[in-house]
Every structure is written in structure tokens, then in C-alpha cells.
Amino acid sequence: AVRDRCPICGYPMQFRWNKNYGLKLWICANDQEICGFMTNDKRGGKLSIQKCDWCKDGYLIVKQGRSGYILGCTNYKQDKSGCGRMLNQTHYLAWRNNDFGQLDPSSVRPGYMFQQASAPHKEVTPEMIPVKRTMKPTTERRKRQVHTVGLAVRTIEKDGFRVLVDSEGKLLTDMVLLAKLRKLRLEIARKNDLPAFRVLQNDVLVRLATDMPVSREEFVAIKGLGDRKYEQYGDWFIQAIREYLER
Numbered sequence: 001a002v003r004d005r006c007p008i009c010g011y012p013m014q015f016r017w018n019k020n021y022g023l024k025l026w027i028c029a030n031d032q033e034i035c036g037f038m039t040n041d042k043r044g045g046k047l048s049i050q051k052c053d054w055c056k057d058g059y060l061i062v063k064q065g066r067s068g069y070i071l072g073c074t075n076y077k078q079d080k081s082g083c084g085r086m087l088n089q090t091h092y093l094a095w096r097n098n099d100f101g102q103l104d105p106s107s108v109r110p111g112y113m114f115q116q117a118s119a120p121h122k123e124v125t126p127e128m129i130p131v132k133r134t135m136k137p138t139t140e141r142r143k144r145q146v147h148t149v150g151l152a153v154r155t156i157e158k159d160g161f162r163v164l165v166d167s168e169g170k171l172l173t174d175m176v177l178l179a180k181l182r183k184l185r186l187e188i189a190r191k192n193d194l195p196a197f198r199v200l201q202n203d204v205l206v207r208l209a210t211d212m213p214v215s216r217e218e219f220v221a222i223k224g225l226g227d228r229k230y231e232q233y234g235d236w237f238i239q240a241i242r243e244y245l246e247r
Contacts, residue, residue: 007046009035021049021059021074033228044069047092053162054085096197161202164210177244178209184240188233199233200224212241 004013004026011030018025018038028037037048044062047069052058058075065072071092075083163173182205189196200208204224213219219234220226 004042006030006035006037008037008048011035013037021061023061025049031228033226041069044071045089047071047087047089048096050087052083052085055083058083058085060085060087161206163206173206173210174212175209177212177241178205180240180244181205181208181237184236188236200229200237208237208241212245214238214242214245 005011006013006028009028009030011028013026013028015024015026017023018027021040023040025038025040026042028035030037037046039048039062041062047062049062050060050071052060052073052075055073055075058073060071060073062069063072064070065086065088068089070089071087073083073085076085161173161178163171163175163178165171185196185199185205188194189199192199201224204222207222207224211218211222213222215238216230216234219238220230225234
């Protein structure tokens with residue numbers, strides 16, 4: 001049965017079983033790529049279930065905290081072991097609205113005013129382990145790079161991005177490309193008057209800068225994307241990746 005309204009977009013919410021979480025959840029009936037709000041407890045207000053950014057298989061669900069409702073990891077145990085990731089209301093809203101810990105300079109966010117008062121914008125590459133390049137990427141080399149995410153066994157976090165590394169700690173994500181894609185996302189967000197994370201989430205940008213898709217098929221195959229995202233923004237990101245590989 002359809003009941004109540006989504007606190008984010010106002011669409012009706014459905015209360016149904018979700019096998020991925022093993023819980024009955026309130027889920028927004030709007031297109032998932034537009035809203036995607038869902039919660040296990042409506043008393044959490046705008047707190048929406050998230051994939052835990054600290055552990056591999058946990059989820060941040062609404063829980064009762066000491067001073068109100070919070071998001072807490074499903075891998076936390078009563079003996080205080082496991083994953084202790086928590087987000088209170090204030091932290092969650094900053095994490096969501098400011099591009100997961102980053103100042104989001106979209107026109108509807110506080111970071112936009114900060115950027116206008118700052119020096120002229122310059123493209124800044126996130127400070128990460130430098131990627132060694134001894135030759136220009138070729139088509140053959142690019143094909144070897146595409147879909148290398150399967151080699152990653154862990155991630156490292158810096159400047160709000162959880163980038164991919166292999167079992168030896170070697171960086172798989174191209175940080176120079178990641179900076180270019182982040183700049184492109186910001187430009188698209190401004191043109192459409194959207195917060196940047198509504199264009200593409202940070203983890204999706206990382207996968208684009210790792211897999212480097214140059215066709216529709218490769219783009220929609222990446223987790224977190226699909227035909228709808230391709231129709232909206234796919235050509236722009238694919239063109240940027242192609243230009244980067246051909247430089």
C-alpha cells in the first residue's frame with residue numbers, strides 16, 4: 001500500500017521488503033535516479049539509508065542515538081565491535097548537500113558563495129599518489145585499463161574520494177582524469193541548477209576515472225549508471241574521457 005510522502009521530493013512512499021538490506025523499508029516511489037530516498041524508520045526524517053563508506057558490506061540505517069535519530073552501520077555489534085560509522089543529522093546533511101564532505105560550489109549550495117569570493121577558479125588535481133606515464137595512452141593500452149576495478153581489493157580515501165587500489169596498493173584510479181571529470185560534473189550541475197552529487201555520485205566518478213569507458217555499452221555497465229544517466233550526461237563524460245586518452 002502507498003502511504004505518506006517522501007520528505008525529499010514529496011512523492012508517495014511504499015513500505016515493502018528489500019532483499020538487499022534484509023529489512024522492510026519505506027521507499028520513495030519517484031524515479032530512483034531522481035530521488036532514491038529510503039528509510040527503515042520514518043522518525044529519522046530526511047535521513048536516507050546509505051552504503052557505508054567505512055566498511056565493504058555495511059549499510060547506514062536509521063537508529064536511535066543518544067540525542068536523536070542517527071545513521072549507524074549495520075555491521076556495528078552490541079559489544080561495540082564491528083564498524084562504528086555513525087552520522088548525526090547535522091553531519092549527514094553536510095555530507096549529502098556538500099558532495100560528501102567537499103564544499104559543493106553549485107549555485108544552490110553555500111560553497112558557491114565561497115568560490116565567488118575566492119581567487120579565479122583553477123583546475124586542481126586532488127593530492128594523491130602520482131600516476132607514472134611513460135607514454136601516451138594508445139587504444140591497446142586503454143583496453144587493458146578498462147574494467148580493472150575487479151583487481152581492487154581495497155580503497156584509500158583522500159579529499160573526499162575513495163579511490164581504488166590493487167592488492168599491492170598500486171593506484172588504479174587516474175587522478176588527473178578524476179579531476180577533469182569532477183570539473184565537468186560541476187559545469188553540468190551549474191547549467192542544470194542541480195547539486196553536483198545529483199549529476200553523478202563521487203564513487204561513480206571514481207569508477208569512470210578507473211574504467212575509462214569510451215562507448216555507451218561500457219558506460220552503462222558501470223555500477224551506479226545506466227541508460228537514463230547515459231541519456232542525460234553520458235556523451236559529455238565519454239567525450240571528456242576520449243579527449244584525455246587521445247592527448
